[in-house]
Amino acid sequence: MNALVRRRLEKGCAMALLLLAGCAAAAPVDESVSRVSVAFIEPEKFTDAHRAELAPTSSGILRELENFLIETGARYVPADMRLSIRVTNIDLAGDFELFHRGPQADQLRIVKDLYPPHIVLEFEVLDSTAKVVKTGKRDLTDIDYQMRIVYPREDPLRYEKDLLRDWLRAEFSDLKSRTIG
Secondary structure: OHHHHHHHHHHHHHHHHHHHHHHHHHOOOOOHHHHEEEEEOOHHHOOEOOOOOOOOOOHHHHHHHHHHHHHHHHHHOOOOOEEEEEEEEEEOOOEOOOOOOOOOHHHOOEOOOOOOOEEEEEEEEEOOOOOEEEEEEEEEEOOOHHHOOOOOOOOOOHHHHHHHHHHHHHHHHHHHHHHHO
16 A cells, blocks of 8 residues: 555656646746836836826836837847836826816826826946947937827727837847848
């Protein structure tokens, strides 16, 4: 009886190890996490970065924008380079207007062409030897943001993401071609 129990136990352990190894091998490795880093410098001083439907504080918006920058930035930065982004101010598209009254008036963002999205950031791209390939500070805004077709329309940060996507494409699309040639 002991030998039978031991064999089943050994067989069960072997199966568990195989399953565990299979799961680890099948899990996708997100290389972008280590290639692109985002830091928000003094977010409490940002013009605004709060939206009621994302989180009670700005952390939901900042987390959403951080994930977007990491995922989208990885498309433009070669695998052997690192992109570091430091966001120093965020002013979301739209504004809260004083003449709107009601229990949630402070959560109602009015989007007009008067209030374009505005993001200020600094960046640095390092190659595999830690040599600076590109660096700079950008003051991003798009006064024609409402004339664009932006998807998904239900995304409350669609204008900011579109602004950041355009910047990433314009700023870093030449990096991939630099490493190929």
